[in-house]
Amino acid sequence: MTGESAVSEQKVAEVAELGSQSGREALANARRVVVKIGSALLTDDGRGLDDAGIGRWVDQIAALHARGVEVIVVSSGAIAVGMSRLGWSARPSGVHELQAAAAVGQNGLTQCYEEHFHRHGLTTAQILLTHDDLSNRKRYLNARSALRTLVDLRVVPVINENDTVVTDEIRFGDNDTLGALVANLLEADALLLLTDQEGLYDADPRHDPAASLIEEAQADDPILVKVAGGGGVLGRGGMATKVRAARLAARSGALTVIASGRQPEVITRLASGERFGTLLLPEHAPIAARKRWIAGQLQVRGTLTLDAGAVNVLTTRGSSLLPVGVRKIEGAFKRGDLVQCVDESGQRIAKGLVNYSAEDAGRILGLPSHQIEATLGYIEAPELIHRDNLIVL
Numbered sequence: 001m002t003g004e005s006a007v008s009e010q011k012v013a014e015v016a017e018l019g020s021q022s023g024r025e026a027l028a029n030a031r032r033v034v035v036k037i038g039s040a041l042l043t044d045d046g047r048g049l050d051d052a053g054i055g056r057w058v059d060q061i062a063a064l065h066a067r068g069v070e071v072i073v074v075s076s077g078a079i080a081v082g083m084s085r086l087g088w089s090a091r092p093s094g095v096h097e098l099q100a101a102a103a104v105g106q107n108g109l110t111q112c113y114e115e116h117f118h119r120h121g122l123t124t125a126q127i128l129l130t131h132d133d134l135s136n137r138k139r140y141l142n143a144r145s146a147l148r149t150l151v152d153l154r155v156v157p158v159i160n161e162n163d164t165v166v167t168d169e170i171r172f173g174d175n176d177t178l179g180a181l182v183a184n185l186l187e188a189d190a191l192l193l194l195t196d197q198e199g200l201y202d203a204d205p206r207h208d209p210a211a212s213l214i215e216e217a218q219a220d221d222p223i224l225v226k227v228a229g230g231g232g233v234l235g236r237g238g239m240a241t242k243v244r245a246a247r248l249a250a251r252s253g254a255l256t257v258i259a260s261g262r263q264p265e266v267i268t269r270l271a272s273g274e275r276f277g278t279l280l281l282p283e284h285a286p287i288a289a290r291k292r293w294i295a296g297q298l299q300v301r302g303t304l305t306l307d308a309g310a311v312n313v314l315t316t317r318g319s320s321l322l323p324v325g326v327r328k329i330e331g332a333f334k335r336g337d338l339v340q341c342v343d344e345s346g347q348r349i350a351k352g353l354v355n356y357s358a359e360d361a362g363r364i365l366g367l368p369s370h371q372i373e374a375t376l377g378y379i380e381a382p383e384l385i386h387r388d389n390l391i392v393l
């Protein structure tokens with residue numbers, strides 16, 4: 001088990017080891033894997049729940065499990081299954097109807113996974129998360145402990161977004177992001193995104209029959225964002241969120257594979273190093289768990305506009321952000337909230353946890369740190385954001 005603020009030494013050693021292997025070999029040696037199964041696939045493109053498909057994926061996961069690999073499932077499909085159970089042919093637009101469909105459908109999903117894993121003598125656990133659960137540090141640590149305990153107990157967690165209670169403010173919105181955050185949370189070695197396409201193409205194959213498959217790339221290659229489009233009718237995020245998920249997963253050193261769940265023995269073959277689908281590789285060693293948590297947060301409470309000097313020291317030296325380098329403050333944030341830092345043209349530079357409320361930050365902006373106490377009557381810290389709580393984007 002790792003400490004709370006840093007990636008475990010063991011994980012760093014594993015990632016160093018991974019760097020010396022090909023990505024496919026590293027996949028074959030993965031000890032902890034998050035398998036995300038998308039709506040487009042699970043619901044057989046809208047024809048109810050693909051029970052036989054789930055049965056086959058579960059068989060493969062059980063075989064990995066028997067080899068000692070820890071597998072965590074992130075499964076979409078609640079809304080689509082709910083729609084089918086309620087006899088609705090079109091996805092409703094109203095929030096409450098979507099929530100109702102998710103509540104009905106999640107039952108069906110859970111039951112289906114439970115039955116199939118039961119055939120292999122494996123116990124499952126249903127975990128429904130909202131973005132809020134992972135953005136509040138205390139709840140994040142709590143979720144991590146619960147998941148680690150389940151994995152240690154050799155239970156297979158089956159995770160989905162808690163669609164019945166989410167509102168737009170606390171929504172992941174797509175399960176690719178959820179899968180990546182779970183991979184971060186558990187320091188998984190690999191994230192397998194199973195979908196209805198063979199992988200990431202250089203254009204959306206639904207619209208461009210000449211599109212060709214990208215077999216391997218660095219997760220943070222900017223070209224990927226350009227080629228990845230939105231999703232189909234059932235899926236939410238399309239390839240755009242899969243690419244973003246791969247970048248998030250890479251922050252904790254996890255490899256991502258995007259592959260078709262309809263390939264025979266897809267999980268078994270990927271986990272034995274076979275080459276198919278799109279492999280997206282982490283470029284860097286994992287970053288500290290706290291920074292990773294910051295990187296995974298989507299909701300910022302405010303914006304600090306930095307001058308050119310501050311942008312320079314943050315991006316080239318990894319320095320803390322001092323009030324003297326801040327030009328403008330927007331938003332109503334409190335001490336400890338997540339804020340974003342932008343340059344004077346509005347370009348996003350960094351995100352971090354701020355040491356002062358918006359009101360107090362506004363009073364010290366542009367000042368050297370030795371004037372903080374005289375200005376506010378107290379000093380919390382000489383930095384507006386300490387470098388340990390700051391992540392450059």
Ligand SMILES: Nc1ncnc2c1ncn2[C@@H]1O[C@H](COP(=O)(O)OP(=O)(O)O)[C@@H](O)[C@H]1O
Nearest residue numbers: 038039040195201203204229231232235237238
């Ligand atoms: N460059 C691309 N390569 C492959 N698929 C793409 C690309 N851009 C957009 N897509 C779309 O992404 C869809 C898969 O995403 P999505 O529908 O969200 O599925 P899932 O539910 O599995 O997450 C594909 O059906 C395809 O139409």
Ligand SMILES: N[C@@H](CCC(=O)OP(=O)(O)O)C(=O)O
Nearest residue numbers: 039076077078079175235236
């Ligand atoms: N949580 C939602 C799924 C969200 C979703 O469709 O995500 P994805 O499969 O990534 O496109 C559900 O269970 O219906």
